[in-house]
Amino acid sequence: MKCLIVARLLNQLSQRANEEKLQNQPRIGVRMGDILSRRGFLKGASALAAATASSTVLSNRFHHHDHHDHPSLRFAFITDAHVTQSKHSPEGFAKCLHMLQDHHHAPTMIVNGGDSIFDACSHNASDVKSQWKLFHSVYHQNCSLPVVHTIGNHDIWGWDKRVCQASGLEAHYGKKWAIDELGIPHRYYSFDRGGWHFIVLDSIQQGGTPAGYIAKLDDEQFVWLERDLAATPLTTPVIVISHAPIVSACALFRPHSETAKDIRVPGNWMHIDARKLKDLFLKYPNVKICMAGHEHLHGRVDYNGVHYFCGGAVCGSWWDGPYQETAPGFAMVDLYANGSFHAKYLPWGWAAA
Numbered sequence: 001m002k003c004l005i006v007a008r009l010l011n012q013l014s015q016r017a018n019e020e021k022l023q024n025q026p027r028i029g030v031r032m033g034d035i036l037s038r039r040g041f042l043k044g045a046s047a048l049a050a051a052t053a054s055s056t057v058l059s060n061r062f063h064h065h066d067h068h069d070h071p072s073l074r075f076a077f078i079t080d081a082h083v084t085q086s087k088h089s090p091e092g093f094a095k096c097l098h099m100l101q102d103h104h105h106a107p108t109m110i111v112n113g114g115d116s117i118f119d120a121c122s123h124n125a126s127d128v129k130s131q132w133k134l135f136h137s138v139y140h141q142n143c144s145l146p147v148v149h150t151i152g153n154h155d156i157w158g159w160d161k162r163v164c165q166a167s168g169l170e171a172h173y174g175k176k177w178a179i180d181e182l183g184i185p186h187r188y189y190s191f192d193r194g195g196w197h198f199i200v201l202d203s204i205q206q207g208g209t210p211a212g213y214i215a216k217l218d219d220e221q222f223v224w225l226e227r228d229l230a231a232t233p234l235t236t237p238v239i240v241i242s243h244a245p246i247v248s249a250c251a252l253f254r255p256h257s258e259t260a261k262d263i264r265v266p267g268n269w270m271h272i273d274a275r276k277l278k279d280l281f282l283k284y285p286n287v288k289i290c291m292a293g294h295e296h297l298h299g300r301v302d303y304n305g306v307h308y309f310c311g312g313a314v315c316g317s318w319w320d321g322p323y324q325e326t327a328p329g330f331a332m333v334d335l336y337a338n339g340s341f342h343a344k345y346l347p348w349g350w351a352a353a
Contacts (some may be wrong), residue, residue, distance in 0.1 A: 071334035071342070073194025076100040076145075078330045079113025079243075079293025080313035082154065083135045087319035087352070089118075090134060092328075094142040096314050096348045100330055101145060103346075107332065109193075110145050113293035113311055114152025114243035116182070118318075121154055121211070124165045125172075128157050132181045148191075149182035151175055152243040152294065153204045153213050153268070160211030175202070188221050190228050195337045196239055197232045199225065203242040203271060203292075215244035215294075216273040229284045237339035240290040246271045247278070247290070247308040250297035253324065269295070281306055288339055291331075296323040298345050312345055321352040 078100070083093050100107065117131040139147075155178040158166035166173060172180065175187050187202035202221060207214040217225065232238060245251070251270040257263055271277065281287045282304060291309045298312035309331070316328030327347035334342040 069336065071194075072337045073109075073196060073335045074105060074107045075109045075111050075333055075335075076103075076107040076330055077111050077113060077291055077311050077333055077343075078314050079150075079311045080115040080152070080296055080315055081112075081135070082115055082118045082313075082315040082318055083138060084118035084131070084319070085134060089315070089319050090138050092319060092350050093138050093314065095350075096328075096330060097139070097143040099348045100332070100346075101143065103332065105332075107145065110143070110147040111198075111241060111291070111333075112147055112149045112182075113241065113291065114150040115154040115293065116149070116152065117155060119154045120157040120164075120177070121160060122163045123157075125157070125170070128164075128177070132177075136181075148198070148200065148241070149184050150200055150241055150243050151178050151182070151184075151187055151202055151204060155182075156204060156213075159206055159213070163211070174206075188224065192236070194335055195236070196335050197236050197286075199228060199238060199240045201225070201240065201242040203244040203246075208268065212268065214267045215269065215271045216267070217271075217277070222273075222276070226280065229280070229287070232284075232286065234284070234286050236286060237335070238284065238287045239335070240287065242271075242290065242292045244269070244271060244294045245290075245292035245308060245310050247274050247301050247303060248292070248295060248299065248310050249301050250295040250299045250310045253297065254295065278304065278306075286339065289341060289343075291333075296326065298326045298329070307341070309343060314348075316350060316352075319350075319352065321350070 078096070081093055083089050100110070117128070117135050120128045120131065123131070156175055157177050158164045158168065158170065158173045161168060179187060188200060190197065190199045192198070201217065203215050203217065204213050205216055205218050229238070240246070248270050251257065251265045252263055254269060257265065285305060287306055289307045289309060291311055293311050293313060295310050296313040296317065297310055299310045301308040311331050312326045312329045313323065314328060314330060316326070317323035322328065328350040329345055329347040332344045332346055
């Protein structure tokens with residue numbers, strides 16, 4: 001027992017030294033205070049139901065942690081809320097937010113994987129403005145947690161100029177509108193929290209067709225990512241957030257993925273530069289988790305020591321219930337100082353109207 005106490009004390013002292021070292025060195029990216037937008041309100045008196053028994057637990061098999069230890073950070077990963085006026089979506093999103101805050105081990109922040117609004121890709125500016133107003137209204141009134149945002153493909157306005165009635169010269173054309181609405185410093189950025197380094201990527205690049213997109217990093221962003229990883233101590237575990245998954249088994253089960261001779265994964269379903277990113281991550285064994293949304297399916301791929309987590313969707317099948325086998329839900333994620341983690345996908349009980 002004495003040995004165990006001494007070991008834990010030494011581990012705490014080592015962690016404190018690493019955190020002091022991080023605070024004193026230059027950082028590529030931005031400070032946490034520049035990223036988190038606090039949503040202040042008084043919670044309603046009614047507590048909602050706890051997570052259903054069908055939740056899925058995913059733990060890192062490459063590192064062991066004692067479940068009696070407290071995580072250095074717990075956050076909720078929500079993605080693909082697609083908030084809209086129809087299908088009782090505002091009430092559903094509010095219920096989801098209450099449920100994650102009322103969890104018996106409540107998170108201290110939320111990470112949003114993108115596609116916050118229903119769709120900016122095929123609507124005019126007036127419609128998109130209303131969608132953003134609704135999203136903020138529901139969030140402000142129903143959540144007190146700070147949130148870290150990612151840009152999703154449905155958050156981008158104007159690429160289809162004809163349908164969106166855009167000229168391309170508008171001040172909020174493209175990703176600029178989403179950046180401003182989400183209050184993020186840039187389309188990609190990084191920060192440190194709870195002894196972990198967070199990297200938030202912009203995985204949606206225009207291409208394929210004038211109105212289309214491809215899941216990948218542009219050259220500028222890839223250079224930035226290389227430098228950011230190089231500037232992060234190897235003793236600091238890294239978590240990568242993107243909207244489209246870098247690697248995903250879920251992409252194999254999307255509708256129309258099968259042809260007569262092949263299984264097809266289009267470039268707007270999963271990162272086409274997955275091999276390039278895999279090779280980069282091989283140089284940095286402190287890259288532990290890559291979390292994404294986009295597929296509306298929940299799954300996990302472990303490859304070369306990296307856990308690729310596809311986080312389902314708050315809206316399920318666009319507010320029509322489960323999407324294939326994945327119920328509408330979110331993930332609760334525990335990060336530990338030793339680089340291990342524990343993630344649980346929690347269906348939140350949405351019943352389509």
